[in-house]
Amino acid sequence: MRRAAAFLALLLCLYWTRAQGESGGLTGNDITQTEVQSEILGVKSTSDQTNISPDIWAELKELRDMAIEHSVELRKLGEENTAIQTRLTASENEVKELQRENTVLKARMKTSENVMEELKMENTDLQSRVTAFEDKSTVLEARMNASENEVEELKRQIADQPKVAFSLGLTDGGQVGPFNTDITLKFSKVITNFGQVYSPITGVFTAPVRGAYYFSFNLLDIRSNVWSVVYLYHNDKRVLWSHHYNYGNGNNRLSSSLVLQLEKGDVVYMVLPAGYSVYDDANDHTSFNGFLLFPL
Structure with missing residues (x-):
């Protein structure tokens, strides 16, 4: 126990x-x-x-x-x-921090998505504008090509068009005339003569093609108290008569111009009537000019 x-x-x-x-x-x-x-x-x-x-x-x-x-x-x-x-x-605190960061990331992602949508809309608008610009560019390019073709055609026409132009002086010899009969003035001083359409030997211009032609002349007469007269002929027809009286107070000057429609082979020349005179020297006071405006 x-x-x-x-x-x-x-x-x-x-x-x-x-x-x-x-x-x-x-x-x-x-x-x-x-x-x-x-x-x-x-x-x-x-x-x-x-x-x-x-x-x-x-x-x-x-x-x-x-x-x-x-x-x-x-x-x-x-x-x-x-x-x-x-x-x-x-660990719980870390999880809470991660959750907070995840919330922030979600908010930023949402903002990024909104920005992305705006960028997509802007891109769509830009694509539409680019497409419209390309359409306009295509139209402009077509018009430019047409203009270039027209320019090329004009160049071709200009290249094919005959080169017609002349500028002449009468003489270095001083006074010419007066004579007892009408004479064709022979402008012997050739400044330019494109196409060789004027003959200083005959004093005649010959049209190489049908077209509109421009002609002009200047004339000096140093005599006093006389009439100064000159004619312009188309074939055998007088188309211009220019005259002026010198009252003794200086030299007498005449000038005139006109446009003529000529056929191929037509001739144009200047005539000094009987009893009248003109004057020229190295200064080319008396001259005759002409050129083709355009073919017809």
């Missing part, structure tokens, strides 16, 4: 020691060798009275060591659990 009571007391002490370790009182590290020896001695004194066998003491010590070891393990598990909770809290 006494042995059973001592064993029960020892178990109660061990249970109390374990409870103190779990509640934060005594831990495995707080139990000293002195306390162990006190418990052993206390139990031993009782065991001396109850005659407990040595095997029971060994088992009790083993149970106590196991209790201490379990308390230490529980303490470590508590610390590990605290560390895990701390890490979980940090």
Whole structure:
């Protein structure tokens, strides 16, 4: 009976020691060798009275060591659990931060999508304008090609058109006339004679093609108190009669011009009537000019 009571007391002490370790009182590290020896001695004194066998003491010590070891393990598990909770809290904060960043990114993506839609609309408008410009450019190019063709045609016509123009001086010999009969003035000083259409030998211009021709002349007479007269003939028809009287107050000058429609082979020339004179020298005071305006 006494042995059973001592064993029960020892178990109660061990249970109390374990409870103190779990509640934060005594831990495995707080139990000293002195306390162990006190418990052993206390139990031993009782065991001396109850005659407990040595095997029971060994088992009790083993149970106590196991209790201490379990308390230490529980303490470590508590610390590990605290560390895990701390890490979980940090992970939750990271998740919240990532969620916040994700919200910001979604907002920026939405803005980017709106900008992209605006750019698409602008691009569509630009494409429409480019297409319209290309259409206009095509029309302009067609018109330019037509204009270039017209220019080429005009160039061809101009190239095919005969080059007809002349400018002549009468003489360097001074006064010509007066004569007893009408004479054809022979302009012997050839300044230009494109197409060789004027003959200084005969004094006659011959039309190389049918067309409109321009003619002009200038005349000087240095005699005083006389009439100055000159004719322009188309074939055998007098088409121009220019005259002026010199009253003795200087030289007498005549000038005139006209446009004639000529057929190919028609002739034009100037005639000095009988009894009249003209004057010319190196300054070309008396001249005869003409050129083709356009073919007909």
